[in-house]
Amino acid sequence: MTTIQNHHKRPKNLLSSLTLLAVSVIFTINIASAQTISANKDSLMNSPISLDTLHYKSLLKRLANGDATGKWPVVSAAYPLPGAILPFKRVVAYYGNMYSKNMGILGQYPPSVMLAKLKEEVRNWETADPNTPVVPALHYICVTAQADPGRNGLHNLRMPFKQIDSVLSMAKSINALVFLDIQVGFSTVEKELPLLEKYLSMPNVHFGIDPEFSMKEGSVPGKRIGTFDAQDINYVTGYLAGLVKKYNLPPKIFVIHRFTKRMVTNYQAIKLRSEIQIVMDMDGWGSPESKKNTYRNFMTQEPVQFTGFKLFYKNDIRNAPNRMLTPKEILALKPSPIYIQYQ
Template sequence: MRRDSLRADSIVKKSGQLPGAILPGHRIVAFYGNIRSKGMGILGREPKEQMFRKFEKVLAQWQAADPSLPIQPALHSVTITAQGAAGKDGKYRLMNSRATIEETINWAKEHHCIIFLDVQVGLSNLRAELPKLEPYLKDPIVHMGIDPEFAMETKGVRPGKKIGTYDAKDVNYAVSFLARIVSENHLPPKVLTVHRFTQGMITNYKNIKLDPRVQIVMHMDGWGSPTLKKDSYHDYIQTQPVQYTGFKLFYEYDIKPKNSHLMTPPEVLAQLTPKPLYIQYQ
């Protein structure tokens, strides 16, 4: 898989995709948040059935905007969450209960979704946190997200004080962790989303190693006006390509700037190059 594959809107099928790979043959559209929290995103903000009715409309809009790619619905659940309080071990993060994780996975299965378990490590690190999720990742519908914004180990301050960072070696650890699970359990490839909206959130991007068992989505998740969002996508995603691209839409924050609005599916597809194959709503 060549690094310059991003120049095309999707990689041609002959590029050695493993059986069951979701990308580039689908566009993933996800609702983000936590089912126990109204404040973390659309997933959890509204009552379950109301939220899924809204989701169905969004999925239909995306399918209409680009009929050439089938839509893969997804829930993106913040599963290990950065905290304002240190906790017993001083690592400023908290994992959802097993009951919450299993309930969220069941929501996904009920509605024919895949699910992403998102990780905010606080003052911990991926090597300590990701193994906690391995039992769930053995399920073929379970994928993963990692969020450098709240990775504070090298910053030495609690989450929220500064924007955190991951190096290529951290992303590579996540890739190798997932690749092993795929091989050991004879699973289709996993998708790994990596959040990014600043230069410093990912360092040494050219050293990120591709593996056909893991499909990497570099995901622009900054909020603001359409112009700001397009500029961020260009600067941190398009010009520093890894493999596939994602784009985030915020129901509450994207409309806050004066004269701003929530970008529509046709706008996103017309104005971003390459066209993102992962779309997330918060």
């Protein structure tokens, strides 16, 4: 088996590279006006009044895609709350940071160009699977791991809220979801997650974590691959479930990146909650076969709830004759990923 390679370069101090990309269009959003966003909940989510449980189970079976291991679909005692996005829709997301062209497609192009490219990918997935509606998303790294310890000594850098606001405004222009992703460095999810409550209280904002940059052993980010345990994941789902109840929200999608076994430990102890939809996202880059092998080893064999798959515009084709997998090839996986991310 070809080993999937670490998809990030060694983190640099992002503060020193803010001049890499001058954002061509400045977007604003009035965060205080959460009522306006809440009023648009139905248009954003197409939320049903109640959950069609028979339809839900039939879609889970379809996603299992004929899996013969008995692991899929994952059977949970609790159905998701009404308004759940998965598996009724597939999410196709662009990933990155507005300050860096090297961290993903989201920050590589001017916003108008980037959004046009995202809409094109959405159409590709609608064509590949016409039975599953597709919703676009912007997956924004709002806390980035750093090689330098920085002022807080935590080897991470929190993005200014004005940048999160600009991503929200871009998403609103195409009726897209937003994911806020954190790379904790020497920090913890307990410390970083509550700082984002005002955004996560919005119905269209979801969450992601990157175990690769959770440096529990004290290594500098980028030197070793980090890890999260089920205990960390359960803290996040518990916290997000609390927000869903507090603000009367539809279920939150929670994305966990993974491309090695050690990145997520004790997966069997991860708790499923009606308020949260967990996606384990295959996050490695490499040849088509190595990516599929990694998916089989860590997504198929260690089931949690839903699966995702990341595609790299640059890294997946770095070594000839490598190429990016097509939507048709990804849909043939067992189970079929319901969350697709492009970097």
